[in-house]
Amino acid sequence: xxxxxxxxxxxxxxxxxxxxxxxxxxxxxxxxxxxxxxxxxxxxxxxxxxxxxxxxxxxxxxxxxxxxxxxxxxxxxxxxxxxxxxxxxxxxxxxxxxxxxxxxxxxxxxxxxxxxxxxxxxxxxxxxxxxxxxxxxxxxxxxxxxxxxxxxxxxxxxxxxxxxxxxxxxxxxxxxxxxxxxxx
Amino acid sequence: xxxxxxxxxxxxxxxxxxxxxxxxxxxxxxxxxxxxxxxxxxxxxxxxxxxxxxxxxxxxxxxxxxxxxxxxxxxxxxxxxxxxxxxxxxxxxxxxxxxxxxxxxxxxxxxxxxxxxxxxxxxxxxxxxxxxxxxxxxxxxxxxxxxxxxxxxxxxxxxxxxxxxxxxxxxxxxxxxxxxxxxx
Amino acid sequence: xxxxxxxxxxxxxxxxxxxxxxxxxxxxxxxxxxxxxxxxxxxxxxxxxxxxxxxxxxxxxxxxxxxxxxxxxxxxxxxxxxxxxxxxxxxxxxxxxxxxxxxxxxxxxxxxxxxxxxxxxxxxxxxxxxxxxxxxxxxxxxxxxxxxxxxxxxxxxxxxxxxxxxxxxxxxxxxxxxxxxxxx
Amino acid sequence: xxxxxxxxxxxxxxxxxxxxxxxxxxxxxxxxxxxxxxxxxxxxxxxxxxxxxxxxxxxxxxxxxxxxxxxxxxxxxxxxxxxxxxxxxxxxxxxxxxxxxxxxxxxxxxxxxxxxxxxxxxxxxxxxxxxxxxxxxxxxxxxxxxxxxxxxxxxxxxxxxxxxxxxxxxxxxxxxxxxxxxxx
Numbered sequence: 145x146x147x148x149x150x151x152x153x154x155x156x157x158x159x160x161x162x163x164x165x166x167x168x169x170x171x172x173x174x175x176x177x178x179x180x181x182x183x184x185x186x187x188x189x190x191x192x193x194x195x196x197x198x199x200x201x202x203x204x205x206x207x208x209x210x211x212x213x214x215x216x217x218x219x220x221x222x223x224x225x226x227x228x229x230x231x232x233x234x235x236x237x238x239x240x241x242x243x244x245x246x247x248x249x250x251x252x253x254x255x256x257x258x259x260x261x262x263x264x265x266x267x268x269x270x271x272x273x274x275x276x277x278x279x280x281x282x283x284x285x286x287x288x289x290x291x292x293x294x295x296x297x298x299x300x301x302x303x304x305x306x307x308x309x310x311x312x313x314x315x316x317x318x319x320x321x322x323x324x325x326x327x328x
Numbered sequence: 329x330x331x332x333x334x335x336x337x338x339x340x341x342x343x344x345x346x347x348x349x350x351x352x353x354x355x356x357x358x359x360x361x362x363x364x365x366x367x368x369x370x371x372x373x374x375x376x377x378x379x380x381x382x383x384x385x386x387x388x389x390x391x392x393x394x395x396x397x398x399x400x401x402x403x404x405x406x407x408x409x410x411x412x413x414x415x416x417x418x419x420x421x422x423x424x425x426x427x428x429x430x431x432x433x434x435x436x437x438x439x440x441x442x443x444x445x446x447x448x449x450x451x452x453x454x455x456x457x458x459x460x461x462x463x464x465x466x467x468x469x470x471x472x473x474x475x476x477x478x479x480x481x482x483x484x485x486x487x488x489x490x491x492x493x494x495x496x497x498x499x500x501x502x503x504x505x506x507x508x509x510x511x512x
Numbered sequence: 513x514x515x516x517x518x519x520x521x522x523x524x525x526x527x528x529x530x531x532x533x534x535x536x537x538x539x540x541x542x543x544x545x546x547x548x549x550x551x552x553x554x555x556x557x558x559x560x561x562x563x564x565x566x567x568x569x570x571x572x573x574x575x576x577x578x579x580x581x582x583x584x585x586x587x588x589x590x591x592x593x594x595x596x597x598x599x600x601x602x603x604x605x606x607x608x609x610x611x612x613x614x615x616x617x618x619x620x621x622x623x624x625x626x627x628x629x630x631x632x633x634x635x636x637x638x639x640x641x642x643x644x645x646x647x648x649x650x651x652x653x654x655x656x657x658x659x660x661x662x663x664x665x666x667x668x669x670x671x672x673x674x675x676x677x678x679x680x681x682x683x684x685x686x687x688x689x690x691x692x693x694x695x696x
Numbered sequence: 697x698x699x700x701x702x703x704x705x706x707x708x709x710x711x712x713x714x715x716x717x718x719x720x721x722x723x724x725x726x727x728x729x730x731x732x733x734x735x736x737x738x739x740x741x742x743x744x745x746x747x748x749x750x751x752x753x754x755x756x757x758x759x760x761x762x763x764x765x766x767x768x769x770x771x772x773x774x775x776x777x778x779x780x781x782x783x784x785x786x787x788x789x790x791x792x793x794x795x796x797x798x799x800x801x802x803x804x805x806x807x808x809x810x811x812x813x814x815x816x817x818x819x820x821x822x823x824x825x826x827x828x829x830x831x832x833x834x835x836x837x838x839x840x841x842x843x844x845x846x847x848x849x850x851x852x853x854x855x856x857x858x859x860x861x862x863x864x865x866x867x868x869x870x871x872x873x874x875x876x877x878x879x880x
Contacts, residue, residue, distance in 0.1 A: 145759070145848075185419045190374060196841075203841050207697070220419075223412035231404040235369045289748075289755050292844020293851065296697075300852030329575070329664075380657075387657050391513070473564075473571050476660020477667065480513075484668030553787045558742060588787075591780035599772040603737045 145294055149277035152270075153260040155179075155214060157243035159226055161233055167212055167241050169276055174306070175208040176298040177272035178291075181216045181245075181258060184224055184232040186266045192285050193267030194238065200291070201240045208274070208302055209295060213242035216258040216266060221247070271295070274302035329478050333461035336454075337444040339363075339398060341427035343410055345417055351396055351425050353460055358490070359392040360482040361456035362475075365400045365429075365442060368408055368416040370450045376469050377451030378422065384475070385424045392458070392486055393479060397426035400442040400450060405431070455479070458486035513662055517645035520638075521628040523547075523582060525611030527594055529601055535580055535609050537644055542674070543576040544666040545640035546659075549584045549613075549626060552592055552600040554634045560653050561635030562606065568659070569608045576642070576670055577663060581610035584626040584634060589615070639663070642670035697846055701829035704822075705812040707731075707766060709795035711778055713785055719764055719793050721828055726858070727760040728850040729824035730843075733768045733797075733810060736776055736784040738818045744837050745819030746790065752843070753792045760826070760854055761847060765794035768810040768818060773799070823847070826854035 154169040169177070180197040182189035194213075201211040217224045226244055233242060245255035252259065261270065264283040271280040271294050280294055338353040353361070364381040366373035378397075385395040401408045410428055417426060429439035436443065445454065448467040455464040455478050464478055522537040537545070548565040550557035562581075569579040585592045594612055601610060613623035620627065629638065632651040639648040639662050648662055706721040721729070732749040734741035746765075753763040769776045778796055785794060797807035804811065813822065816835040823832040823846050832846055 185415055187420055199839070199841055203839060204845070220415040223407070223409075223415050225407075228407035228412065231369055231407050235404075236371055287751070287755060288840035289751055289844040289847075292841040292846075293756070293848035294844075295841075296845035296848020296850075297852050298848075299845065300849050304856075383655070383657055387655060388661070471567070471571060472656035473567055473660040473663075476657040476662075477572070477664035478660075479657075480661035480664020480666075481668050482664075483661065484665050553783055555788055588783040591775070591777075591783050593775075596775035596780065599737055599775050603772075604739055 145290065146271070146279045146297055147281075149273065149275075149279060152272045152276055152278035153257070155212075155243060155257040156246040156255075156260075157214075157257075158246045159244045161230060161242045161244075162239060163241035167210070167243070169272065172210050172212075172272075173276055174274050174302065175210045176274060176295055176302055177270075178209060178211045178295065179214055179270040179272065180211065181214045181261075181263055181266055181268040181270070183215065183217055183219070183266045184229055185220055188284065189267040190236075193269070194236065196269075196286070196288065196291070197240065198238065199288075200295075204295065207299060209299070211240040213238065213240055214245055214257060215242060216245045216255050216263065216268075217247075218254050218258065218265075221253070271298060273298050274305050329474065330455070330463045330481055331465075333457065333459075333463060336456045336460055336462035337441070339396075339427060339441040340430040340439075340444075341398075341441075342430045343428045345414060345426045345428075346423060347425035351394070351427070353456065356394050356396075356456075357460055358458050358486065359394045360458060360479055360486055361454075362393060362395045362479065363398055363454040363456065364395065365398045365445075365447055365450055365452040365454070367399065367401055367403070367450045368413055369404055372469065373451040374420075377453070378420065380453075380470070380472065380475070381424065382422065383472075384479070388479065391483060393483070395424045397422065397424055398429055398441060399426060400429045400439050400447065400452075401431075402438050402442060402449075405437070455482060457482050458489050513658065514639070514647045514665055515649075517641065517643075517647060520640045520644055520646035521625070523580075523611060523625040524614040524623075524628075525582075525625075526614045527612045529598060529610045529612075530607060531609035535578070535611070537640065540578050540580075540640075541644055542642050542670065543578045544642060544663055544670055545638075546577060546579045546663065547582055547638040547640065548579065549582045549629075549631055549634055549636040549638070551583065551585055551587075551634045552597055553588055556653065557635040558604075561637070562604065564637075564654070564656065564659070565608065566606065567656075568663070572663065575667060577667070579608040581606065581608055582613055582625060583610060584613045584623050584631065584636075585615075586622050586626060586633075589621070639666060641666050642673050697842065698823070698831045698849055699833075701825065701827075701831060704824045704828055704830035705809070707764075707795060707809040708798040708807075708812075709766075709809075710798045711796045713782060713794045713796075714791060715793035719762070719795070721824065724762050724764075724824075725828055726826050726854065727762045728826060728847055728854055729822075730761060730763045730847065731766055731822040731824065732763065733766045733813075733815055733818055733820040733822070735767065735769055735771075735818045736781055737772055740837065741819040742788075745821070746788065748821075748838070748840065748843070749792065750790065751840075752847070756847065759851060761851070763792040765790065765792055766797055766809060767794060768797045768807050768815065768820075769799075770806050770810060770817075773805070823850060825850050826857055 160166055178200055182193055197211055215229055245257045248254045269282045269286050273279050344350055362384055366377055381395055399413055429441045432438045453466045453470050457463050528534055546568055548561055550561055565579055583597055613625045616622050637650045637654050641647050712718055730752055734745055749763055767781055797809045800806045821834045821838050825831050
């Protein structure tokens with residue numbers, strides 16, 4: 145249900161909403177990341193993708209899962225600017241952090257993160273594991289049961305990582321009950 | 329299920345979409361009019377009101393029923409202008425005529441038709457009979473079964489009117505199988 | 513939206529639920545009748561037809577509309593008997609009157625009312641006007657908006673009938689403000 | 697999202713449908729088991745629980761996940777017998793194995809497996825890990841996203857178990873690329 149790990153490009157964000165601090169991929173290490181790429185005037189995003197992202201954020205609020213929205217505008221640029229997005233987020237009561245993808249270079253209508261991930265369109269759901277690796281990318285509607293299972297598999301990996309991390313910290317950099325040591 | 333008839337104010341429209349000719353109330357005499365007032369960034373409109381208006385337009389395409397959309401922007405004016413609406417109508421594949429309500433006077437955030445009808449918000453569904461009279465105004469979600477029944481009642485009235493009209497046309501202005509005559 | 517009137521056969525009912533008195537068609541004269549033929553083990557009936565009948569009964573509770581259920585068992589007869597139906601009506605909280613169609617004659621698996629109406633299967637929705645005439649018969653899913661409109665058209669006819677009936681009553685059998693008279 | 701492991705009682709089944717061989721818990725070792733307890737006349741089961749079980753069976757068909765239905769009749773016993781259940785499974789096109797819970801002892805209306813699991817009612821979803829241990833039991837509606845995540849977590853455990861099992865097999869009973877050996 146997951147793909148072989150490959151590097152996940154960091155997102156390039158012009159502006160963040162619903163968060164004081166930028167949420168770069170490197171800051172999310174240790175957490176399972178569910179990235180929802182959408183456009184505010186995309187019917188499939190509004191009807192299915194965004195509600196799914198909202199339910200995900202609510203249901204996994206106690207787990208190490210980060211839901212991040214990404215506004216990947218590739219059409220109707222003039223009417224989906226930050227002010228329009230802000231009104232949209234307010235009216236739809238979207239609470240998770242949402243970044244605005246940086247416009248494409250040299251007249252490219254596709255914004256940069258969308259281009260870096262080679263997304264086919266919106267909505268696109270991207271799953272990134274706790275080590276920051278891309279594990280699944282789905283264009284269009286994605287079944288709740290499958291998304292849930294993929295999150296569950298990645299949570300299990302994250303937990304294993306966390307346990308092994310405790311060991312590596314004990315023998316390398318980091319702190320144990322006995323004290324703190326620098327990396328060997 | 330219908331209210332006592334009262335005059336229906338004509339709408340004041342700055343610009344029309346999905347129609348070459350303006351659709352004023354006087355041009356719709358003889359037809360049952362279903363007016364759907366909405367805002368493109370209103371979740372209840374997008375999830376329920378507009379799909380209902382679309383189903384109404386499709387299911388009653390062969391009947392003397394006119395579905396008219398009215399974009400009654402009373403908030404976020406700067407991001408719900410005509411260009412944004414045009415992109416919205418395109419993406420949501422809305423085919424029925426949609427008018428943009430004229431902005432309110434003297435800084436009134438409520439646009440003029442919305443003010444004239446004393447609408448409480450969006451979505452608002454207005455039913456106007458074949459004689460151009462206001463017969464029902466509903467704010468918020470409106471049951472398909474009830475909307476259907478109200479349209480059916482008004483269609484029955486329109487048919488009765490048409491029969492009586494045929495008589496009056498035969499004896500007054502209009503055309504019969506025998507020929508055309510000017511109004512007495 | 514309605515068909516040309518034709519005689520509606522009365523139903524043949526072995527047993528009634530949710531009513532003390534049998535509801536024959538003749539007793540329902542003056543009311544618009546929505547007859548919902550179903551089987552308790554028919555998925556389309558349970559998911560769509562019966563909930564629509566329940567909404568119809570609730571939404572038109574104040575109008576001269578009678579919703580009647582008819583259990584037209586044409587398969588799995590041995591497990592859809594009256595005791596099973598009674599448990600089903602209880603668990604699904606169905607409140608409108610439901611009759612059990614009389615089994616077919618001479619080994620006919622199709623029960624008698626279903627046969628008399630030439631229904632193709634379940635669910636089937638039948639609309640009968642206030643004069644007891646069959647005006648529409650729909651097999652399978654039926655749009656709420658269209659069912660509503662058909663009910664509205666028949667309600668308008670019933671109202672016209674009632675007005676004309678008031679005149680006939682005034683000059684024939686019945687009661688007026690002046691008193692009651694026998695039929696001439 | 698999962699509970700601490702505790703022993704899962706095996707089910708007591710009077711009769712199986714949709715399978716030639718009984719599916720006891722011991723035969724399902726190594727697989728994640730999703731047990732759906734339902735009654736055919738339970739509206740919440742028909743509207744939500746059973747469709748969820750069907751989607752689960754379809755979406756995880758390629759994974760080591762076993763979906764098992766259990767007909768836990770605790771009311772209306774006389775109309776929810778095996779013949780009625782068989783017609784129900786046929787009409788609703790339910791394909792996963794379904795067992796009939798053995799009736800309660802000494803007049804107990806609660807059947808035995810339902811009693812052994814202390815289920816509160818129907819629908820109840822039970823998750824059992826690949827080692828045959830009870831890990832979650834949910835009464836009523838269960839979110840697809842959460843059910844999916846719980847299945848994912850248990851699949852990850854099963855995979856780890858399988859890897860460790862491969863090691864133990866290499867050093868004990870079982871086959872490797874080099875050949876097969878009896879248990880030490």
